[in-house]
Amino acid sequence: MAKVLAFALTGSGPLPQSTYELLGGARAVADAAGGQVHLAVLGAGVAGKIGDLAAHGADRILVVDSEHLAVYHPDAYLAAARAAAEASGADVLLLPGDTRGRDLAPRLGYHLRAGIVTDCVALEASPDGLRFVKPVYGGKAMARITVRTDRKVAVMRQRSLDPRAPDPSRRAEVLNVEAAIDPSTFRTQVVDHISEETTGIRxxxxxxxxxxxxxxxxxxxxxxxxxxxxxxxxxxxxxxxxxxxxxxxxxxxxxxxxxxxxxxxxxxxxxxxxxxxxxxxxxxxxxxxxxxxxxxxxxxxxxxxxxxxxxxxxxxxxxxxxxxxx
Ligand SMILES: Cc1cc2nc3c(=O)[nH]c(=O)nc-3n(C[C@H](O)[C@H](O)[C@H](O)COP(=O)(O)OP(=O)(O)OC[C@H]3O[C@@H](n4cnc5c(N)ncnc54)[C@H](O)[C@@H]3O)c2cc1C
Missing domain, CATH: 3.40.50.1220 (TPP-binding domain)
Structure with missing residues (x-):
C-alpha cells in the first residue's frame, strides 16, 4: 500500500475537524507501510484553508476549487472526488463519517470499482493488508474487515481517529486538480438546504x-x-x-x-x-x-x-x- 487519500469536504465553510482526524489516521497507516498521505480538499474558495495541513501530516494536497462545490451536491462532489482520486492514484481513500461523507463514499466506491467499508472506528495494519475495524450488532462486537479490491474506500466515524501533533517544519506539494463539473449533467436535483441550528459546539x-x-x-x-x-x-x-x-x-x-x-x-x-x-x-x-x-x-x-x-x-x-x- 503506497498512498492514502483523505478527503476534506468543505463547501464554502471552514475545514471540518474530521480533516485533521483523517490526516492523523492516514499518517499512521502510511508510516507503517512506508507510504504517502494525500489530502483532497473539495470546496469553493479553498485556497485560504490549506495553510496548516502539511503540518498535520499531508504530503500532497489536491485542491478542487469550484463554485459548484459551495454547497454539497452529490453529483458535483462525486465529479470532484473522482478527479482527485485519479490525480492521487491512492489505494486507500478515507472519507469523514458526516452526512456528506456518508453520501459520497458509496457513489465514489461504485465509480472507482472499489470495495467500501462504512462506519469504521479504527485502521489496523495486518499481514494480509489493512484492516478496517467497525462496530457490529449495535456495538456488541467489533468486525475486522479486509477489502480485496485494489482500491478501498472507508468512511471513518467522527472522533474515532486522533489528529497528530502539528509539525510546522513539514512541507506538502499543492496540486490544483481540474474536475469536469457540469450542472447540466446532474442526475440529482437539490431542492432545499436546511441548516441545523446549533448554539455552541456541535x-x-x-x-x-x-x-x-x-x-x-x-x-x-x-x-x-x-x-x-x-x-x-x-x-x-x-x-x-x-x-x-x-x-x-x-x-x-x-x-x-x-x-x-x-x-x-x-x-x-x-x-x-x-x-x-x-x-x-x-x-x-x-x-x-x-x-x-x-x-x-x-x-x-x-x-x-x-x-x-x-x-x-x-x-x-x-x-x-x-x-x-x-
Ligand atoms: C428502529 C428504532 C430505532 C431507535 N433509535 C433510537 C436512537 O437512535 N436513540 C435512542 O435513544 N433510542 C432509539 N430507539 C428507542 C429505544 O429503543 C428506547 O426506547 C429509547 O432509547 C429509550 O429512551 P430512554 O432510555 O430515555 O427511556 P427509558 O427506556 O424509558 O428509560 C428511562 C430510564 O430513566 C430511569 N429513571 C427514571 N426516573 C429516574 C430518575 N429520577 N433518576 C434517575 N433515573 C431515572 C429509569 O430507570 C430508566 O432506566 C429506537 C427504537 C427503534 C425501534
Missing part, C-alpha cells in the same frame, strides 16, 4: 456530551444539563424518548437513528441504555451513567455508574463543577 465534535432521557421527566431538567455541558465545554444529547416527547430537538438525538458520537466523556442521565441508544455511543471513551434502576442496561457499558435519583445527584455534580471552574 454534538458530533463535542469532547463531552451530557445526555438526558425519559427519566428526567420533562424538558425543564435539560436546563441543568445545558449548564453542565457548557461548564465542561461540551454539548447536550438525548435519547429518542426525550426527543419524541418534544423536550429537545431531533438534532440532539444520540443512537442508531440519531447521531453516532465518540466523545471523551459521555454522561447518560435517566437513560436506560436500549441497544439503539448504545449504538450511538460505542466510540465514547468514558461513559458515566446516573440511573435509579441498578438493573438498567446502561450500567452494562458504563465505566462509572451512579445508582440514584438524578435529582439528588445532579445539583451536587453541578455545584462541584461550578466550583472547579471558578
Amino acid at each position: 454534538l458530533e465534535d463535542a469532547p463531552v456530551v451530557v445526555s438526558g432521557g425519559r427519566g428526567l421527566g420533562g424538558p425543564e431538567p435539560f436546563k441543568q444539563l445545558e449548564e453542565l455541558a457548557r461548564l465542561l465545554g461540551g454539548a447536550v444529547g438525548a435519547s429518542r424518548a426525550a426527543v419524541d416527547a418534544g423536550w429537545v430537538p431531533p438534532s440532539c438525538q444520540v443512537g442508531q437513528t440519531g447521531k453516532v458520537i465518540g466523545p471523551d466523556l459521555y454522561l447518560a442521565i435517566g437513560i436506560s441504555g436500549a441497544s439503539q441508544h448504545l449504538a450511538g455511543i460505542t466510540g465514547a471513551k468514558t461513559i458515566v451513567a446516573i440511573n435509579k434502576d441498578e438493573q438498567a442496561p446502561i450500567f452494562g457499558v458504563a465505566h462509572i455508574g451512579v445508582v440514584a435519583d438524578y435529582r439528588e445527584v445532579l445539583p451536587h455534580l453541578l455545584e462541584e463543577v461550578r466550583a472547579a471552574r471558578a
Whole structure:
C-alpha cells in the first residue's frame, strides 16, 4: 500500500475537524507501510484553508476549487472526488463519517470499482493488508474487515481517529486538480438546504456530551444539563424518548437513528441504555451513567455508574463543577 487519500469536504465553510482526524489516521497507516498521505480538499474558495495541513501530516494536497462545490451536491462532489482520486492514484481513500461523507463514499466506491467499508472506528495494519475495524450488532462486537479490491474506500466515524501533533517544519506539494463539473449533467436535483441550528459546539465534535432521557421527566431538567455541558465545554444529547416527547430537538438525538458520537466523556442521565441508544455511543471513551434502576442496561457499558435519583445527584455534580471552574 503506497498512498492514502483523505478527503476534506468543505463547501464554502471552514475545514471540518474530521480533516485533521483523517490526516492523523492516514499518517499512521502510511508510516507503517512506508507510504504517502494525500489530502483532497473539495470546496469553493479553498485556497485560504490549506495553510496548516502539511503540518498535520499531508504530503500532497489536491485542491478542487469550484463554485459548484459551495454547497454539497452529490453529483458535483462525486465529479470532484473522482478527479482527485485519479490525480492521487491512492489505494486507500478515507472519507469523514458526516452526512456528506456518508453520501459520497458509496457513489465514489461504485465509480472507482472499489470495495467500501462504512462506519469504521479504527485502521489496523495486518499481514494480509489493512484492516478496517467497525462496530457490529449495535456495538456488541467489533468486525475486522479486509477489502480485496485494489482500491478501498472507508468512511471513518467522527472522533474515532486522533489528529497528530502539528509539525510546522513539514512541507506538502499543492496540486490544483481540474474536475469536469457540469450542472447540466446532474442526475440529482437539490431542492432545499436546511441548516441545523446549533448554539455552541456541535454534538458530533463535542469532547463531552451530557445526555438526558425519559427519566428526567420533562424538558425543564435539560436546563441543568445545558449548564453542565457548557461548564465542561461540551454539548447536550438525548435519547429518542426525550426527543419524541418534544423536550429537545431531533438534532440532539444520540443512537442508531440519531447521531453516532465518540466523545471523551459521555454522561447518560435517566437513560436506560436500549441497544439503539448504545449504538450511538460505542466510540465514547468514558461513559458515566446516573440511573435509579441498578438493573438498567446502561450500567452494562458504563465505566462509572451512579445508582440514584438524578435529582439528588445532579445539583451536587453541578455545584462541584461550578466550583472547579471558578
Ligand atoms: C428502529 C428504532 C430505532 C431507535 N433509535 C433510537 C436512537 O437512535 N436513540 C435512542 O435513544 N433510542 C432509539 N430507539 C428507542 C429505544 O429503543 C428506547 O426506547 C429509547 O432509547 C429509550 O429512551 P430512554 O432510555 O430515555 O427511556 P427509558 O427506556 O424509558 O428509560 C428511562 C430510564 O430513566 C430511569 N429513571 C427514571 N426516573 C429516574 C430518575 N429520577 N433518576 C434517575 N433515573 C431515572 C429509569 O430507570 C430508566 O432506566 C429506537 C427504537 C427503534 C425501534
